[in-house]
Structures are given as C-alpha cells and as structure tokens.
Amino acid sequence: MTKDFKLDFSRRGLLKAGAASGLVAASPAFFMRNAWAEDFRNNPGNAGEVKLGFNVPQTGPYSEEGKDELRAFKLAVKHLNGEGDGGMLNTFKPSSLKGNGILGKKVTFATGDTQTKSDAARASAKRMIEKDGAIMITGGSSSGVAIAVQGLCQEAGVIFMAGLTHSNDTTGKDKKANGFRHFFNTEMSGAALAPVLEANYGKDRNAYHLTADYTWGWSQEGSIKTYTENLGWNTVNAVRTPLGAGDFSQYITPVLNSGADVLVLNHYGRDMVNSLTQAVQFGLRDKSVNGKDFTIIVPLYSRLMAQGAGENVKGIFGSTNWHWSLQDEGSKAFVRSFGAKYGFPPSQAAHTTYCQALLYADAAQRAGTFNPCGVAEALEGFEFDGLGNGKTLYRKEDHQCFKKVLVVKGNENPTSKFDILKVVDEVPAEKVTYAVDHPDFAGGSLGKCNPGA
Amino acid sequence: MDAILLQIINGLDKGSAYALIALGLTLIFGTLGVVNFAHGALFMLGAFVTVAFNKLVSLQKVTLSETEKTAWGTPLEINSPYVQEWFGDFGLVVLEYSVPFSLLIAVPFMLLIGLVMERGLIKHFYKRPHAEQILVTFGLAIVAQEIIKAWFGANPIPQPAPGAMAGMMDIGSALGMDAGNVVYPVWRFIYFLFAAVVIGAVFSFLQFTTFGLVVRAGMADRETVGLLGINIDRRFTLMFGLAAVVAGIAGVMYTPILSPDYHLGMDFLVLSFVVVVVGGMGSLSGAVAAGFLLGILQSFASMNEVKEIFPGIDQIIIYLVAVVILLTRPRGLFGRKGVMEE
Numbered sequence: 001m002t003k004d005f006k007l008d009f010s011r012r013g014l015l016k017a018g019a020a021s022g023l024v025a026a027s028p029a030f031f032m033r034n035a036w037a038e039d040f041r042n043n044p045g046n047a048g049e050v051k052l053g054f055n056v057p058q059t060g061p062y063s064e065e066g067k068d069e070l071r072a073f074k075l076a077v078k079h080l081n082g083e084g085d086g087g088m089l090n091t092f093k094p095s096s097l098k099g100n101g102i103l104g105k106k107v108t109f110a111t112g113d114t115q116t117k118s119d120a121a122r123a124s125a126k127r128m129i130e131k132d133g134a135i136m137i138t139g140g141s142s143s144g145v146a147i148a149v150q151g152l153c154q155e156a157g158v159i160f161m162a163g164l165t166h167s168n169d170t171t172g173k174d175k176k177a178n179g180f181r182h183f184f185n186t187e188m189s190g191a192a193l194a195p196v197l198e199a200n201y202g203k204d205r206n207a208y209h210l211t212a213d214y215t216w217g218w219s220q221e222g223s224i225k226t227y228t229e230n231l232g233w234n235t236v237n238a239v240r241t242p243l244g245a246g247d248f249s250q251y252i253t254p255v256l257n258s259g260a261d262v263l264v265l266n267h268y269g270r271d272m273v274n275s276l277t278q279a280v281q282f283g284l285r286d287k288s289v290n291g292k293d294f295t296i297i298v299p300l301y302s303r304l305m306a307q308g309a310g311e312n313v314k315g316i317f318g319s320t321n322w323h324w325s326l327q328d329e330g331s332k333a334f335v336r337s338f339g340a341k342y343g344f345p346p347s348q349a350a351h352t353t354y355c356q357a358l359l360y361a362d363a364a365q366r367a368g369t370f371n372p373c374g375v376a377e378a379l380e381g382f383e384f385d386g387l388g389n390g391k392t393l394y395r396k397e398d399h400q401c402f403k404k405v406l407v408v409k410g411n412e413n414p415t416s417k418f419d420i421l422k423v424v425d426e427v428p429a430e431k432v433t434y435a436v437d438h439p440d441f442a443g444g445s446l447g448k449c450n451p452g453a
Numbered sequence: 454m455d456a457i458l459l460q461i462i463n464g465l466d467k468g469s470a471y472a473l474i475a476l477g478l479t480l481i482f483g484t485l486g487v488v489n490f491a492h493g494a495l496f497m498l499g500a501f502v503t504v505a506f507n508k509l510v511s512l513q514k515v516t517l518s519e520t521e522k523t524a525w526g527t528p529l530e531i532n533s534p535y536v537q538e539w540f541g542d543f544g545l546v547v548l549e550y551s552v553p554f555s556l557l558i559a560v561p562f563m564l565l566i567g568l569v570m571e572r573g574l575i576k577h578f579y580k581r582p583h584a585e586q587i588l589v590t591f592g593l594a595i596v597a598q599e600i601i602k603a604w605f606g607a608n609p610i611p612q613p614a615p616g617a618m619a620g621m622m623d624i625g626s627a628l629g630m631d632a633g634n635v636v637y638p639v640w641r642f643i644y645f646l647f648a649a650v651v652i653g654a655v656f657s658f659l660q661f662t663t664f665g666l667v668v669r670a671g672m673a674d675r676e677t678v679g680l681l682g683i684n685i686d687r688r689f690t691l692m693f694g695l696a697a698v699v700a701g702i703a704g705v706m707y708t709p710i711l712s713p714d715y716h717l718g719m720d721f722l723v724l725s726f727v728v729v730v731v732g733g734m735g736s737l738s739g740a741v742a743a744g745f746l747l748g749i750l751q752s753f754a755s756m757n758e759v760k761e762i763f764p765g766i767d768q769i770i771i772y773l774v775a776v777v778i779l780l781t782r783p784r785g786l787f788g789r790k791g792v793m794e795e
Contacts, residue, residue, distance in 0.1 A: 063607040250755035310611035339525020
C-alpha cells in the first residue's frame, strides 16, 4: 500500500514553512558577528587604503582653528597608521586600534575648505564623497556649517563626525542618524557655569546679553538665560547683534546705564574678540553698579580666539571643551605629541577632531566594517576613557558625547602666550547630562541610518 | 538724555572712521574718476603697518631656561624685548606708544603704496568703464587681504592704546551733568579729534595752497587745466597717494578700537561707498557730512527703545537712508551736476 503524497496548503502550514525557511536563510547572519551588507557608499572593498575627508575652514574667519584641526587630523592619521609616538592611541580605552590603519587598511585623507560658509562646506564635503571616495567626513568650526554638512552626509550615506560645533541643535532638532558630536553644547556650558557664577557673583544679579544673531548665538543665549534665571538672576535685556559687526560700541553704550551688572557675550571668534575688547574699553570691567562690581562672562571660550583679545580676557569666566594644561594621561600624551610636532600646544578644536578621528576608526574596527550603519551602531552607547575628558559616553539616543566640561577663567598671571586660560573647575559628566527629552533639544529625530547604497 | 548724548558721541566717533575713508574715496573719484574698491584695503594696510611696527619693537631676545620645560618637553623660552636692551627707557616708551609712533612709518609707506598702485595698475583703467575699474580694484583688495592673511594669520591681533590714553573720560561731568553717567573711552575721543584734524588739514591743503588750487581746478575742468600747460596727471597721482595716506593713518589710529585682521577693510568698504553716494559722488564736504550723519543714525538705530518699535532697524538703517536720499536727492546731499551722469 502506498501512501499518497499530499501537499499541505493550509494557512498554518504555510506560516510554519515560511518561518522555517526565513530562519534558515538568516542563520549565517545570526552566527556571524557584525555581519553587514557590504553594499554601502564608497566601500573600499579589497583596496589597501581607506580615505577620510577632513572638511575644515582653511580660509575665512575661523581658518586658524581650521588649520589646527587639520594638524590634529594629520597627527591622528599618523598615529592610526602606526607612525610617531602614538599619542592618545596609547591611553584610549577600551580600544581595538592596533596602529595598523583601520581594519588593516592604511588611512589616507582628502581635505576640503569649508570657508566657514554652509554652502561652501557642503560643496567641499560633496566633492570629497563623490570624487575622492571619502568614507567619512569630519571637521568644521561652526554650528551652521556642522548642521549643513551633517544633513548632506545623511543624504549621501556617510558618517559625519562633527568638529567644533556648540549649538544644541546639532544633536537636538537637527540631529541625524549618520552624525556624531564629541564637542559639548550650550546646555552643558550653562549647567557647568551656573554653580561657578553663583559662587563668585551670588544670586542677585542683573544680566544683559549681547548675542550673535544666528543658530549658535540663540542657543547659547537660551541656555545661559535659563540657568542664570534659575539662580535668581534677572535678565535686563537680550540684544541680537549682526554677525561680524566689527564695532559693537553702539550695542555696548546702552549697557552702561541699563542697570545691568553682568554682561554676557554670546559671541564667538572675531565677534567675541571685538565685543570683549570694546566692552573693556568702555570701562565695564572696572564699573560698579548696584553696589556690585560689574562683570563680563564669555560662556564659550576658545584659547586661539582669546589670544586675539589679549589682556582683556583676564579674570573673565567661560567654559571650554578641553584645555592643554589638563594633567590626565590622555591630555599629556596628546600635548606631548602635538607640541613635539608643531612647537605649540593644541587647541580645543584640534583636540575634539583628533578624538573624533580615533573614535571613528575604533568604531569601524570594532564593527568589522566601514558600513556607516555598522559604525554608527558601534558608536552608539560606547563608553570610553583616556581621551582627555575622563569617562565619556556616546549617547545612543542623540549621538551626543557626555563627559566633563571645563570652567575656565582668563589667566591673571600668564606664564607664556599660550597660558591664557586657567581651568578653575572640571565639572563631572553627571552634572552636565540632560534628559533625552529635554525641551531645548526637541523637534527632531535621528531617523534611520543611511548606508548610501 | 544720558543715553541720547552717549549715542551722539558714539555716532560722531563711528562717523569719524566713515568720513575719513569716504574722504579718500571721494578724493580719488573726484580727481581721477576711478571707483576704487581697494580703498578699504588701504585702511586695512594702514592698520597692519601698526601691527608690523608693534611686532618689530616687541621682538624678544629668547634664552632657553636650563631648569624649566614646556608641557611637551622642550626647554622653556625666557623672553625680553630687544628695544629695551638697546634704548633703555626710551625703548619702553616706543613700545608703549607703538600705535602713535607707527604713524611716522605709515605716512611714507602708504604714500608709496598709493603711488605704486596708481602708476602700476589704476592708470591703465582710466578710460575703461566703471564696472571694469570696480572689478580690478576689488580684485586688488582681495589680493591684499590674502597677502596679509598669509603673513599675519586670520585671527585679530590686538593693539592696545597707550596706558595713559586707555581709560575712560567723564564727559557728563564736563557738561555739568551727574558724574559717571556719560563716560566714554579716551582713545575713541582722541580718534574723533584726530579725524577732525586730518579732515581739516586735507580741506586746508586743497583750499589754501597753490597745489590744492590746481587740483580743484583740475577736478572742475581737467582738459582746460591741461591746456594751460599744467601737468595735472602728476598732481592727480599725488592726490591718489594722499588719499592712500588718509585711509592708512585712519587705519593706524583705529587699531586700538578694533583689533585688526585681514578682513578689516571689507567691513568698511561697502559702508564707505554708501557714505559717498549719500554725500554725493565727488563731493568732499558731502562725504564728510554723510559720514557723520550715518554714524549718528546707526548709533541711534541701535538703541533698545528704537529697536522695540522697529526691530532690526540697526542692521538696515544705513541702506534705508541711502534709498530715501537717492529717491529725494538723486545726486546725494552735496552732489554736483554732471558727475557720473554722462
């Protein structure tokens, strides 16, 4: 007796068969760690080299910072390829970098000039992605530029490791799945500065803000106002000034008789140098109002820029992402390596970009692929140490690094032309960490990682 | 009242710089008929004469410390200025007063720059359309600023005013008001006085010297003056040099107010052209009057009380005034008939 062959076409049977065949088809991926489709933008394939794109301001007002970023990138490339003294490669932990490039491929680079202009920055990033085959774009010294380039990298399907960008929006409403920021932001500046301001100037103060009229200025004004008003300070006025105004005297004279006893300069770069210099010229630092000594605050300091303001920075508080005088092993290794090569200490712009290059390389190494989605997954939630800022977390939800923030003060007794700022407090990461749903960061979402293919 | 007085003083101070640049610009346009877009660059070059002079007198004798080291392991450098070693206390005075002292170098240097610029480039464009003059002089300005950036970097370089002139002066109490209510930086007041002296000197030179008489005649009717056997071209070349000197020394004295960087000239260029257009093309007195007028209006427009009524007015006031003046008086405040109207 033979049993008739019968096909079971029941609905349950079909589902079972489908699930079984799906499991069989997917099984290699379950057992292979970090198995990513190799179909992504600028896949280096079997080539012996991989190219990174360094997009920095080489001309324009922030070109000095851009030059320093480029120096740091070149140093990072040397260290990644096993040349030189290794710098922070020796202190970075946990690290899978071995000094033999990334995934065994020698690291090379292309450079672009952002000119500190969004359109020029996008054009140079596009050129590096499309013509030079850059697998990742990094650098920059302005939030406007960072947000524009981050958007482009998301569309193009490459990773963007932001350089110096301080606006909340970069990892707030404009955050992108392909973008990552190591640098701190205005919210963190406010959180770090507030206790120091309270300790030095008390709770009864009247603040007058002069604010650069663009995304970063608004962001910083908002954060500092929130934190100082929480202290009990009164905001007398917040005046927007055009970017690159040059002479700020017409904005400073109203401060003189406004009743304010604190001037907050939400300016950066050349604007900061000019507004601070002119505020001091108008005697604000020596003035006494409401029985209190008038004071000036520069919430975001840059050592390179502070040099331009000369003696005017003395005694003025601000915050910074990193400073070359830090004595942890990572900072010392980086300063030694950078100083020996270039003859002067690195800036915070150089530090953040050097870190970003190492962090990208390590993530790719750990992911076992250059696929942006694999690299992004490796960076998300990554905790590390030894890069000069203590224990740091790359938060998964917004791609923002959380680490300690430095409160600095213009040095009263500098010992050299580089000794302009003095670190007065190292505010731990816990004190500057904010909730994922913080209202100042609302309005955007990371979206989906784009591998570009 | 205090706030209004402060903004008037501030406007006069701002207007001083506008007037000085616009004066040179008009001088060149009125004599040579050239629209010089490199005039802002001459202001910037003057400022960098101060920077260079300051760097020169600040040159340091460097000795290496035998005991102390830098953070990157090299011996620490110990610096002392050469100028003090060579000239003693006088050297320190030169260092302290480097801004006014650099005027002595800026005058011949800017004269030379002006003459070389006019003979070497501008004269080839006299008979070309204004658009071509603008293109070539604008190109020259970009070349100048890129050279300065290559030599001095992109960051602003502070030039402090001499200590004795760096404080504040109480203008209010001098006018019988409450002490401390109307105070103003001494150096800015000096800049205003300096501008008044330079403007007065240029007008006197043109008004009371034979050379000036010939130049004025040439500005009115170049051909007839030439027919009289006078080499008017040579005099106009010298006027170009004089305009360069005025722009240059205006830049020198402005350095303690605004830390110079390569972009300084461009900041003033567009504003100065608006000043010239509002004052009337080719009119020296118009340029000066419009410079001060726009400086004062810009200061008033920045007052919070004004901005509450017209938000953003501070950023457009100059151009708004230019539009109104050109609609009501197309030749500008003091414009002459026939200038740029052929």
